[in-house]
Amino acid sequence: MHEVGLMTSAIDAVLDQARIHGAKRVHRIVLRIGALAGVEPESLRFAFEVVTRDTLAADAELQVDGVPARAYCAACAEEFGVDGGAIMACPRCGQFSGDLRQGRELELFRIEMS
Numbered sequence: 001m002h003e004v005g006l007m008t009s010a011i012d013a014v015l016d017q018a019r020i021h022g023a024k025r026v027h028r029i030v031l032r033i034g035a036l037a038g039v040e041p042e043s044l045r046f047a048f049e050v051v052t053r054d055t056l057a058a059d060a061e062l063q064v065d066g067v068p069a070r071a072y073c074a075a076c077a078e079e080f081g082v083d084g085g086a087i088m089a090c091p092r093c094g095q096f097s098g099d100l101r102q103g104r105e106l107e108l109f110r111i112e113m114s
C-alpha cells in the first residue's frame, strides 16, 4: 500500500512546518489528489490515522480535494476533461492526446495549525 509512504512524506512536511512556526497543534491538512494519481482515498485516510498517531497532527482533520483529469488537444488548442483516465480522445476532433495537464496531482495544499 504505497499510500502509507506518501502519507509519511506528507506528514513529515506538515510536522516540519509546525516546528518552524512553533505550532502546538495541527487542525487541518488539505491534500490535492488528482483523479489519475493512483491513490485510494480510503487507503489514504487509513494511512493518515496511522502516520499521525502520537504527533502534533493526531487530532487533525484530513481533507482530500479531488482534482479532475484534463488533457490538452494541440489541434483544437483546448483542454478537455478525461473520464476514467485510460482513453484521452479529444471530444471535438477525436484526436488522441498524451498531454495530460492535470489529474496526477499529489500535493500538500494547505495546513492549518496553532
Ligand SMILES: [Zn+2]
Pocket (backbone or CB within 6 Å): 073, 074, 075, 076, 077, 090, 091, 092, 093, 094, 095
Ligand atoms: Zn481536438
